[in-house]
Amino acid sequence: MSLCVNLAGVELKNPVMTASGTFGSGAEYSEFVDLGRLGAVVTKGVANVPWEGNPTPRIAETASGMLNAIGLQNPGVEVFCKRDLPMLAQQDTRVIVNVCGRTTEDYLEVVERLADEAVDLLEINISCPNVKAGGIAFGQDPKGVERITARIKEKARQPIIMKLSPNVTDITEIAKAAEAGGADVLSLINTLTGMQIDVEKQCFALANRTGGLSGPAIKPIAVRMVYQTAQAVRIPIIGMGGISSWEDAVEFLLAGATAVSVGTANFYDPGATIKILEGIATYQERHGFASIAEMVGKVTCR
Amino acid sequence: MSLCVNLAGVELKNPVMTASGTFGSGAEYSEFVDLGRLGAVVTKGVANVPWEGNPTPRIAETASGMLNAIGLQNPGVEVFCKRDLPMLAQQDTRVIVNVCGRTTEDYLEVVERLADEAVDLLEINISCPNVKAGGIAFGQDPKGVERITARIKEKARQPIIMKLSPNVTDITEIAKAAEAGGADVLSLINTLTGMQIDVEKQCFALANRTGGLSGPAIKPIAVRMVYQTAQAVRIPIIGMGGISSWEDAVEFLLAGATAVSVGTANFYDPGATIKILEGIATYQERHGFASIAEMVGKVTCR
Amino acid sequence: MSRQKTQGKILEQTEISPRIYSMWIRVQDIAREAKAGQFVSLFTGDGSKLLPRPISICEIDREAGKIRLVYRVTGKRTGTAILSEKQAGQYVEIMGPLGNGFPPGRGRRPLLLGGGIGIPPMLQLAKDLKEAAEFEEKTGKEAVTVVAGYRDRLFLTEELSACSRLYLATEDGSVGSKGTILDAVREKGLEGDVIYACGPTPMLQAVQTYARERGILCYLSLEERMACGIGACLACVCGSREVDEHSRVKNKRVCKEGPVFEASEVEWL
Amino acid sequence: MSRQKTQGKILEQTEISPRIYSMWIRVQDIAREAKAGQFVSLFTGDGSKLLPRPISICEIDREAGKIRLVYRVTGKRTGTAILSEKQAGQYVEIMGPLGNGFPPGRGRRPLLLGGGIGIPPMLQLAKDLKEAAEFEEKTGKEAVTVVAGYRDRLFLTEELSACSRLYLATEDGSVGSKGTILDAVREKGLEGDVIYACGPTPMLQAVQTYARERGILCYLSLEERMACGIGACLACVCGSREVDEHSRVKNKRVCKEGPVFEASEVEWL
Numbered sequence A, B: 001m002s003l004c005v006n007l008a009g010v011e012l013k014n015p016v017m018t019a020s021g022t023f024g025s026g027a028e029y030s031e032f033v034d035l036g037r038l039g040a041v042v043t044k045g046v047a048n049v050p051w052e053g054n055p056t057p058r059i060a061e062t063a064s065g066m067l068n069a070i071g072l073q074n075p076g077v078e079v080f081c082k083r084d085l086p087m088l089a090q091q092d093t094r095v096i097v098n099v100c101g102r103t104t105e106d107y108l109e110v111v112e113r114l115a116d117e118a119v120d121l122l123e124i125n126i127s128c129p130n131v132k133a134g135g136i137a138f139g140q141d142p143k144g145v146e147r148i149t150a151r152i153k154e155k156a157r158q159p160i161i162m163k164l165s166p167n168v169t170d171i172t173e174i175a176k177a178a179e180a181g182g183a184d185v186l187s188l189i190n191t192l193t194g195m196q197i198d199v200e201k202q203c204f205a206l207a208n209r210t211g212g213l214s215g216p217a218i219k220p221i222a223v224r225m226v227y228q229t230a231q232a233v234r235i236p237i238i239g240m241g242g243i244s245s246w247e248d249a250v251e252f253l254l255a256g257a258t259a260v261s262v263g264t265a266n267f268y269d270p271g272a273t274i275k276i277l278e279g280i281a282t283y284q285e286r287h288g289f290a291s292i293a294e295m296v297g298k299v300t301c302r
Numbered sequence C, D: 001m002s003r004q005k006t007q008g009k010i011l012e013q014t015e016i017s018p019r020i021y022s023m024w025i026r027v028q029d030i031a032r033e034a035k036a037g038q039f040v041s042l043f044t045g046d047g048s049k050l051l052p053r054p055i056s057i058c059e060i061d062r063e064a065g066k067i068r069l070v071y072r073v074t075g076k077r078t079g080t081a082i083l084s085e086k087q088a089g090q091y092v093e094i095m096g097p098l099g100n101g102f103p104p105g106r107g108r109r110p111l112l113l114g115g116g117i118g119i120p121p122m123l124q125l126a127k128d129l130k131e132a133a134e135f136e137e138k139t140g141k142e143a144v145t146v147v148a149g150y151r152d153r154l155f156l157t158e159e160l161s162a163c164s165r166l167y168l169a170t171e172d173g174s175v176g177s178k179g180t181i182l183d184a185v186r187e188k189g190l191e192g193d194v195i196y197a198c199g200p201t202p203m204l205q206a207v208q209t210y211a212r213e214r215g216i217l218c219y220l221s222l223e224e225r226m227a228c229g230i231g232a233c234l235a236c237v238c239g240s241r242e243v244d245e246h247s248r249v250k251n252k253r254v255c256k257e258g259p260v261f262e263a264s265e266v267e268w269l
């Protein structure tokens, strides 16, 4: 019985990863989680230069979820390589760097800078709803998605994961465009654009007005999109959106994801990833699946 | 201090309505709610002929929400006019009939049949995710939306409300298309397409596989879409999606909705509409708004 | 316009068998109106689990203004798990009584068949039927036959045997007949001329066939996922033989026209 | 890798002033490590309210392995409302201690300024400072000056006056000085050479200016919305004067580098 999964030739010891932006660089959660037990650590988005992010308030709680508009604050790829990567390289886990940018050139600069670093995969965030330029603007139009994917694929030394936005009419169209552009793997979903208003102050709850909705609230949308995408493309999918328990993670695997990322759940249970991992293992055994691959996409009708 | 609102020349005594499909024809909830206190009752979708709907299970609970795939079961417009309308006509409230169809002709048939009935407004559902033909297929493409809106507007004796789907990349584009087609009012949002999987049975939780996500979980998305749409069109908006409390309702008004519909909340609190109505009135007084119109779109930055 | 969801005070909460809980709730209005076979909607109080949990009324104490519910905790982190953590003295949101109860079936010899978590509603029914039989001057509890089918662990047997001739069936045969309630009926040669049944769908299907073959009047209490519980949302339909008056298609609402249907009305999909 | 969210047993829950609750929680690990000025994350237990509620530690009883939190219920249906309904004997999910506490400021005369729900963390600090002063053989409680500002209703005054020279300010002047804590400081001519302040942002801004103008060392305890509470999500940043070592932009994390900052570091946005 094996928990290994394979993403574009990179073997992960198990399918449980962290969702970008919810796990810092890994260092903060290492007090709570043995990083070496995770399939992979996915870092916060990294840009070519330091980004300030948005003013506060940057988050708001919503029913079974939250809105965030961090705005991709990050110290830039240079600091990241010198400070954060060495710590990650010491861990017995795969390292996936999430890459963000305002222009295609920004992305390329980061991707090239990471070429010779100890990074296993690159996750390209073309779906952040919280920045003015770049981010989601790239991720909502199939032609644009194909173009930027191809440009990045050309330069990337590591396999690339394109991270897709759920704020689209037809996720399969976007997914197929990324595949056509040469994506090795797809990550979905990023957050759904949302808004909260403070009715007593009559103002937006977030300084940025809108933010990205994450957490259990969005899980049904995420599962649907993973399922639809799995029917439409041949490359592997990393599923995420509201995963809090092993049952949630298995739901994504059955829907067609090869691996899963745990995001918002880390905030209310720093040990969530490990509990999920253990739950998947027990489930796998109970149902007699020899490998995770056997579970992937196994949902059927009644 | 007045609670009245005006939708395309039709005066409602207050901005609180029921969301289609969650309140039956009104009769069922009349044991719990004095229908005469509501701004309007919006009926379950009505088609030209009886519809069977989908097989069960038709619903599933999700975190702070639910999925439904009722599939627009309805007894057809003929039975509706003879059995349900007379009861509604006796209530001191506005009657809004939600209209569904598989083809444009289906919609037109219903609209024409209702021309001389005691119906104040028609709400045209071009956004149901749970039927194979019609429904959402009409609601995701701007050209299609404009075309069907224009066809219906031509025939409709009552003002028409176009009910929009949130499963789109850009809600303002769809909203503008409906406005261009002659819509008098917009309703948003309908449900978001979602899926749930039973991990022990390894099957879809709903017989229909996918269903529409409603309830508090989707409120941030709905508020955002109402806000964006209010910036983009000049016709009034009926806001809905997860409204459970008066605070939620006020959030939609501040975001730019002229009236609000209460849907899923009826299921867990049959008296929700009245509590919301009373809460809005208190809020209005506390903040010294002379009319609801003064509150509409009043959200500001910090 | 007078009905509302209300707060019921929990008077007693006991685990009467592994993961099976019995809860007595003080809720005057419901106790006053309730009939055997009706159900209530319980709400979890947790903001993430909003839908009602439909639970059959197991016993009614009209004088004391209280009702008893017996329910199964279906898993960890479920709504019923949350309900089971509430303690005597706390309140639970409740709405009801909902649906239609079991029709009396006067003058007939009743045979009550309950399977698993379908057993609880049989208790109030048995009590009512026994009382009716006594009123008609028949021999009290001998007039009512109950067959209760369990997987392995028993519950409510004392209460049931106090008001009926009780037969048991268990899957492994550890107590009573081995097999299903129908196995017990056959083994013991039990008879009746009106059947009331509640339990899992395969059991109800078997009972439907059994009754049809013998031409016995039969009532089935059905289960379906519910959202409103009052007939408005059309979530909970079951197939009906005839085009239904309300739906104009062959769909009856379990919460409104049911949960109890005459077996011949029901068409399984 | 040893830290986790844990279950703390509620030992006492009291409403000490309208909508202000005091809760003693048994939670050994936190009590052992905690310092004045640190905070904990409390979780509501409700599946719809997932984010932590950051609450300052008000008192620490290391021997008994318990901590005291004093918190305000901010409205109906809020997370704090749910927390306030829990009773002694029940458990609450808790994580901590988090952030950095108040630095000792040895040998100086401390002036503690607490406004509203910023008062609670001043209690443990005052106790610690009094003890330190006694150790340095200064006149116990006279060595510590606390000014507590309230809207109208008081709380924690007995505990504070037991370990400090306590001055009060109320908005309407019903008790103590009329106005803000700084009005009280001026009115009573209070002095100190290290200031510790916690309270609403406008108060902290005024204290920052006051300290700067007088060249007094000053520590502010800041508030910001939090998601992770441990420095990972970057939700809770505040503007800092210098480019921060972690962020490489002028953003410090209130949960990690804070919640206590030297006043001169903080740049309000």
Ligand SMILES: Cc1cc2nc3c(=O)[nH]c(=O)nc-3n(C[C@H](O)[C@H](O)[C@H](O)COP(=O)(O)OP(=O)(O)OC[C@H]3O[C@@H](n4cnc5c(N)ncnc54)[C@H](O)[C@@H]3O)c2cc1C
Binding pocket: B060, B061, C039, C049, C051, C052, C053, C054, C055, C056, C057, C070, C071, C072, C073, C074, C075, C077, C078, C079, C080, C081, C117, C120, C121, C222, C223, C224, C225, C226, C259
């Ligand atoms: C008319 C009627 C009477 C019932 N009487 C009893 C009874 O007396 N005792 C008892 O233990 N159970 C009874 N049930 C079944 C009971 O409603 C479910 O076991 C319960 O709703 C499961 O909720 P949960 O919180 O444990 O599960 P969750 O998994 O948290 O439930 C998720 C959702 O699915 C629904 N659901 C899950 N299983 C069922 C089911 N079998 N039937 C209907 N809805 C379901 C829940 O109501 C909820 O909306 C009855 C059902 C019906 C329809």
Ligand SMILES: Cc1cc2nc3c(=O)[nH]c(=O)nc-3n(C[C@H](O)[C@H](O)[C@H](O)COP(=O)(O)OP(=O)(O)OC[C@H]3O[C@@H](n4cnc5c(N)ncnc54)[C@H](O)[C@@H]3O)c2cc1C
Binding pocket: A060, A061, D039, D049, D051, D052, D053, D054, D055, D056, D057, D070, D071, D072, D073, D074, D075, D077, D078, D079, D080, D081, D117, D120, D121, D222, D223, D224, D225, D226, D259
């Ligand atoms: C370091 C720190 C220490 C604090 N110490 C105390 C204390 O000792 N006593 C006390 O009463 N309060 C304290 N607060 C404020 C307290 O965290 C909020 O009042 C509380 O989170 C509000 O939650 P709620 O459930 O009442 O409101 P809800 O409206 O249900 O909260 C919704 C969301 O907003 C967040 N939120 C709302 N108001 C605030 C706020 N003012 N600051 C941060 N997050 C907020 C909540 O944490 C939650 O995520 C402290 C805040 C911080 C940052």
Ligand SMILES: Cc1cc2nc3c(=O)[nH]c(=O)nc-3n(C[C@H](O)[C@H](O)[C@H](O)COP(=O)(O)O)c2cc1C
Binding pocket: A019, A020, A021, A022, A044, A045, A068, A070, A072, A098, A125, A128, A163, A189, A190, A191, A213, A214, A215, A216, A218, A240, A241, A242, A243, A261, A262, A263, A264, A265, D227, D233
């Ligand atoms: C606070 C926060 C910050 C995030 N930052 C990033 C980011 O930098 N890059 C990215 O691709 N996604 C980011 N995300 C999106 C998550 O990686 C994930 O796609 C999303 O939250 C859905 O998963 P969840 O519901 O499990 O959180 C962020 C999410 C949150 C909540």
Ligand SMILES: Cc1cc2nc3c(=O)[nH]c(=O)nc-3n(C[C@H](O)[C@H](O)[C@H](O)COP(=O)(O)O)c2cc1C
Binding pocket: B019, B020, B021, B022, B044, B045, B068, B070, B072, B098, B125, B128, B163, B189, B190, B191, B213, B214, B215, B216, B218, B240, B241, B242, B243, B261, B262, B263, B264, B265, C227, C233
């Ligand atoms: C059970 C159910 C049935 C619905 N049926 C209809 C329908 O017939 N026509 C329609 O336009 N919308 C229908 N809707 C969508 C609602 O009217 C509403 O747009 C949506 O549920 C969001 O609001 P809510 O979150 O308050 O429920 C239905 C929703 C639910 C939950």
Ligand code: FES
Binding pocket: C225, C226, C227, C228, C229, C230, C231, C232, C233, C234, C235, C236, C237, C253, C254, C255, C256
């Ligand atoms: S549950 Fe809504 S109609 Fe039965």
Ligand code: FES
Binding pocket: D225, D226, D227, D228, D229, D230, D231, D232, D233, D234, D235, D236, D237, D253, D254, D255, D256
């Ligand atoms: S709350 Fe996450 S960094 Fe401070």
